[in-house]
Amino acid sequence: MNLTPATPAFLDHLKDAIPALRCDPASAGWLEEPRGKWQGQALAVLRPSCVEEVASILRLCNEARVGIIPYGGGTGLVGGQVIEAPGVLLLSLDRMHAIRDTAPEDNMIEVEAGVTLQSVQEAAAAAGRLFPLSIASEGTARIGGVLATNAGGTGVLRYGNTRDLVLGVEAVLADGTIIRDLKRLRKDNTGYDLRHLLIGSEGTLGVITAASLRLFPRPAERATAFLAVEGPADALALLHALQSQLGDVVTAFELMHRQGMDFLDEHGFQMPDPLETRPDWMVLVETSGASGTVAALEQALGSAFEEERISDAVLAQSDAQRDALWAIRETIPEGNRLTGSIMSHDISAPLSRLATFVERAGKAVRAVAPDVRINCFGHVGDGNLHYNVFPAQGRARQDYAAQTEDIQRAVHDVTHDLGGSVSAEHGVGRLKVSDLERYSDAGRLRTQRAVKAALDPRGILNPGAVLSGAPLG
Amino acid sequence: MNLTPATPAFLDHLKDAIPALRCDPASAGWLEEPRGKWQGQALAVLRPSCVEEVASILRLCNEARVGIIPYGGGTGLVGGQVIEAPGVLLLSLDRMHAIRDTAPEDNMIEVEAGVTLQSVQEAAAAAGRLFPLSIASEGTARIGGVLATNAGGTGVLRYGNTRDLVLGVEAVLADGTIIRDLKRLRKDNTGYDLRHLLIGSEGTLGVITAASLRLFPRPAERATAFLAVEGPADALALLHALQSQLGDVVTAFELMHRQGMDFLDEHGFQMPDPLETRPDWMVLVETSGASGTVAALEQALGSAFEEERISDAVLAQSDAQRDALWAIRETIPEGNRLTGSIMSHDISAPLSRLATFVERAGKAVRAVAPDVRINCFGHVGDGNLHYNVFPAQGRARQDYAAQTEDIQRAVHDVTHDLGGSVSAEHGVGRLKVSDLERYSDAGRLRTQRAVKAALDPRGILNPGAVLSGAPLG
Numbered sequence: 001m002n003l004t005p006a007t008p009a010f011l012d013h014l015k016d017a018i019p020a021l022r023c024d025p026a027s028a029g030w031l032e033e034p035r036g037k038w039q040g041q042a043l044a045v046l047r048p049s050c051v052e053e054v055a056s057i058l059r060l061c062n063e064a065r066v067g068i069i070p071y072g073g074g075t076g077l078v079g080g081q082v083i084e085a086p087g088v089l090l091l092s093l094d095r096m097h098a099i100r101d102t103a104p105e106d107n108m109i110e111v112e113a114g115v116t117l118q119s120v121q122e123a124a125a126a127a128g129r130l131f132p133l134s135i136a137s138e139g140t141a142r143i144g145g146v147l148a149t150n151a152g153g154t155g156v157l158r159y160g161n162t163r164d165l166v167l168g169v170e171a172v173l174a175d176g177t178i179i180r181d182l183k184r185l186r187k188d189n190t191g192y193d194l195r196h197l198l199i200g201s202e203g204t205l206g207v208i209t210a211a212s213l214r215l216f217p218r219p220a221e222r223a224t225a226f227l228a229v230e231g232p233a234d235a236l237a238l239l240h241a242l243q244s245q246l247g248d249v250v251t252a253f254e255l256m257h258r259q260g261m262d263f264l265d266e267h268g269f270q271m272p273d274p275l276e277t278r279p280d281w282m283v284l285v286e287t288s289g290a291s292g293t294v295a296a297l298e299q300a301l302g303s304a305f306e307e308e309r310i311s312d313a314v315l316a317q318s319d320a321q322r323d324a325l326w327a328i329r330e331t332i333p334e335g336n337r338l339t340g341s342i343m344s345h346d347i348s349a350p351l352s353r354l355a356t357f358v359e360r361a362g363k364a365v366r367a368v369a370p371d372v373r374i375n376c377f378g379h380v381g382d383g384n385l386h387y388n389v390f391p392a393q394g395r396a397r398q399d400y401a402a403q404t405e406d407i408q409r410a411v412h413d414v415t416h417d418l419g420g421s422v423s424a425e426h427g428v429g430r431l432k433v434s435d436l437e438r439y440s441d442a443g444r445l446r447t448q449r450a451v452k453a454a455l456d457p458r459g460i461l462n463p464g465a466v467l468s469g470a471p472l473g
Numbered sequence: 474m475n476l477t478p479a480t481p482a483f484l485d486h487l488k489d490a491i492p493a494l495r496c497d498p499a500s501a502g503w504l505e506e507p508r509g510k511w512q513g514q515a516l517a518v519l520r521p522s523c524v525e526e527v528a529s530i531l532r533l534c535n536e537a538r539v540g541i542i543p544y545g546g547g548t549g550l551v552g553g554q555v556i557e558a559p560g561v562l563l564l565s566l567d568r569m570h571a572i573r574d575t576a577p578e579d580n581m582i583e584v585e586a587g588v589t590l591q592s593v594q595e596a597a598a599a600a601g602r603l604f605p606l607s608i609a610s611e612g613t614a615r616i617g618g619v620l621a622t623n624a625g626g627t628g629v630l631r632y633g634n635t636r637d638l639v640l641g642v643e644a645v646l647a648d649g650t651i652i653r654d655l656k657r658l659r660k661d662n663t664g665y666d667l668r669h670l671l672i673g674s675e676g677t678l679g680v681i682t683a684a685s686l687r688l689f690p691r692p693a694e695r696a697t698a699f700l701a702v703e704g705p706a707d708a709l710a711l712l713h714a715l716q717s718q719l720g721d722v723v724t725a726f727e728l729m730h731r732q733g734m735d736f737l738d739e740h741g742f743q744m745p746d747p748l749e750t751r752p753d754w755m756v757l758v759e760t761s762g763a764s765g766t767v768a769a770l771e772q773a774l775g776s777a778f779e780e781e782r783i784s785d786a787v788l789a790q791s792d793a794q795r796d797a798l799w800a801i802r803e804t805i806p807e808g809n810r811l812t813g814s815i816m817s818h819d820i821s822a823p824l825s826r827l828a829t830f831v832e833r834a835g836k837a838v839r840a841v842a843p844d845v846r847i848n849c850f851g852h853v854g855d856g857n858l859h860y861n862v863f864p865a866q867g868r869a870r871q872d873y874a875a876q877t878e879d880i881q882r883a884v885h886d887v888t889h890d891l892g893g894s895v896s897a898e899h900g901v902g903r904l905k906v907s908d909l910e911r912y913s914d915a916g917r918l919r920t921q922r923a924v925k926a927a928l929d930p931r932g933i934l935n936p937g938a939v940l941s942g943a944p945l946g
Contacts, residue, residue, distance in 0.1 A: 163666070173920065180916060185821045187852075189894070190894055190901055190909050191673075247693070289721075290719055348658045382660050383659055384659070424660040424662060440664065441652060441654060443652040444667060445664075447928070
């Protein structure tokens with residue numbers, strides 16, 4: 001059944017029913033997408049101030065069959081927050097930005113969905129605790145969106161994905177049902193885990209309005225090193241060696257190809273090279289734990305040198321040096337953006353097959369477009385690589401328009417063949433709906449549709465994201 | 474709509490349709506319950522050998538509206554595996570006990586549902602890895618049941634609940650749909666997380682037939698100590714101190730009241746006391762990690778002594794001593810069983826409110842039945858306590874028949890009031906269906922019913938467990 005386009009008259013109806021509701025025009029800032037790939041449309045932005053207003057909005061939209069796009073910080077990379085069709089409403093929880101409670105004794109913080117990730121990190125730090133989730137867009141990304149997309153980032157190896165950091169949620173379903181499940185418990189076996197169903201559903205099953213999140217003790221020491229390795233296989237052998245020597249203190253383990261740094265050079269970034277010469281492959285490793293952590297990593301890297309697992313290394317001697325090493329890793333996406341990829345991929349594969357992935361994907365892509373440049377980097381310790389394909393120097397991404405789909409297909413086919421995922425951390429959004437249909441197990445896909453039909457029978461929530469949905473208009 | 478009682482004719486129909494199906498009489502062993510609280514009934518036990526047979530069974534039962542009880546090792550404590558009504562079939566996956574793949578490089582093991590937990594632990598150890606889940610019934614409990622009930626145990630503090638150890642599942646829904654989602658990935662953001670919906674659903678949403686499970690490096694050192702503390706508040710202060718000094722290496726942190734050891738004395742167990750005198754409250758703590766772990770705990774306990782957080786301590790000097798300390802903790806449930814509780818509780822509460830819980834629950838219970846004996850023990854580091862109420866010496870549990878419900882209600886009301894859960898790790902089963910209805914948020918409960926209706930519309934899967942279900946017969 002079709003959705004009904006929202007009209008000014010319907011907006012007036014909403015405002016009459018919810019007198020305190022703030023309703024703004026959907027100005028350009030709400031309709032942009034970080035990489036400029038899509039141009040969104042929307043009649044208006046609804047900005048409620050409390051969960052009850054969210055419930056009223058959804059109930060009325062559901063009755064009228066009006067589509068809603070739940071909107072966080074707008075930083076998603078798969079088009080989950082933009083729809084290129086008119087007649088929907090954006091629902092932003094940016095006015096719901098209270099930190100409701102910080103309880104270091106319970107290692108818990110309860111926040112509303114509109115709080116930015118960085119604000120959560122800062123509130124945790126002020127309470128002497130760590131909220132370990134870290135992504136490049138943390139200053140803008142809001143917790144509601146971070147949970148809705150089950151964001152990954154650089155701390156997953158040690159602390160897990162977003163879903164692993166969530167104790168409880170408050171959420172609203174399409175019909176206005178409020179689920180109040182803001183527990184602060186590590187253990188609660190009373191019925192189905194709706195929390196994990198909502199987390200990662202990208203706003204298609206419900207709108208998360210608040211969450212209770214896990215906090216951790218702040219580690220006494222952090223050790224950060226930048227290393228030259230021969231390639232992905234050696235990087236992973238090093239990871240295994242560090243984990244067996246040091247225990248599970250390895251917090252981040254990021255692989256970088258020199259292409260990323262070469263792009264930064266091209267675009268005039270003055271990033272100093274931390275190593276003597278720039279190798280083809282580099283690793284940024286960080287461990288954290290009790291005092292002695294830095295010395296332990298130094299010793300382990302000494303062994304790695306002797307065993308020829310690494311050929312060069314620098315260990316940060318100060319927080320400033322640590323920040324400088326991380327700045328390289330964190331600036332790489334900006335170099336990519338300025339270069340302009342033909343196609344980006346966010347894949348994961350079993351660790352034992354990652355080196356094979358890099359080799360086979362390279363061959364498959366170059367069979368389609370021999371002259372492209374490839375920047376492969378990412379959270380290799382989690383089995384997650386960003387595998388981005390760029391035009392040859394002097395050519396533009398438009399020159400590859402005829403090959404774009406084949407490039408993506410080649411990378412995704414190799415990924416799937418190796419038992420991997422074509423969306424490791426960015427989600428499905430609108431960009432990968434057909435990939436989900438192509439690669440997902442049939443029974444799993446059918447069950448996902450059954451769950452969607454049960455919780456949002458009219459398909460008003462983020463229509464067309466994750467699963468192909470009810471047509472608009 | 475009512476379920477249809479299974480008949481011998483229906484069994485013949487199943488056997489005709491699935492020639493290789495093994496179908497046994499439901500002898501006494503299949504119908505018992507560990508504490509002897511309920512006596513189950515069933516027409517027969519179906520024992521398929523592969524996922525396709527499971528799918529055929531469920532499809533045929535669904536068509537005929539015949540109820541199925543998915544049966545693991547039969548060790549559950551809330552009646553999820555026993556039904557006191559005729560006309561249902563037990564579905565045991567005990568013949569599906571293959572360890573399909575052990576991949577230490579991927580820190581993954583893939584096993585069928587019929588494998589016992591202990592066999593998984595042993596296979597992981599043989600591959601030089603750790604599967605950290607540990608529960609008292611691990612020699613009997615099967616992985617299918619362990620996942621279905623999201624079992625807890627003694628390693629949750631460090632490694633999480635069962636659900637945190639599962640990378641992927643293979644499962645069959647009520648209509649015979651097979652979900653094949655046996656990934657071995659840490660990151661996969663392609664659609665709704667059906668894995669977490671099935672885990673902890675106690676066989677009411679689907680039957681888990683296999684799982685890929687996370688493995689961990691084996692820690693180089695383990696340190697185990699038995700401590701005397703003043704009470705729960707001091708125990709938790711000690712835990713916080715250890716975590717901030719040592720990092721997240723605390724693997725187990727178990728609280729015991731002397732009542733548990735007194736029961737063991739009463740029943741003739743010759744458990745030697747590890748401490749000079751038996752204190753009212755004891756803690757068993759274990760840390761594990763890189764070399765230096767034992768020395769670090771010894772030093773931290775020295776500080777705890779000086780700060781008067783503990784009054785006596787023994788640190789295991791050998792594996793035999795470690796086993797002896799753990800034997801005390803692990804024998805306590807047997808002492809409880811022999812004493813015979815009036816009512817057992819499996820509660821969790823925020824750490825900051827646990828000491829208050831112990832105080833308030835004690836007062837509330839004694840207001841109902843002044844002379845009872847209380848044994849309070851458990852995974853205090855997870856906020857999880859087993860709070861079991863026993864007859865006064867010389868009296869029997871039957872003497873308290875009139876107060877039993879009020880005792881449970883008193884404990885659960887205090888728990889709920891403190892933001893806790895009335896089923897921390899044992900699940901809902903049939904025992905706590907009314908508790909779930911009483912204490913659960915209304916929106917959450919309604920949504921759970923909607924999910925059940927979507928995935929098992931005829932209510933054939935474990936009818937009456939978790940949610941009150943379709944009537945039988």
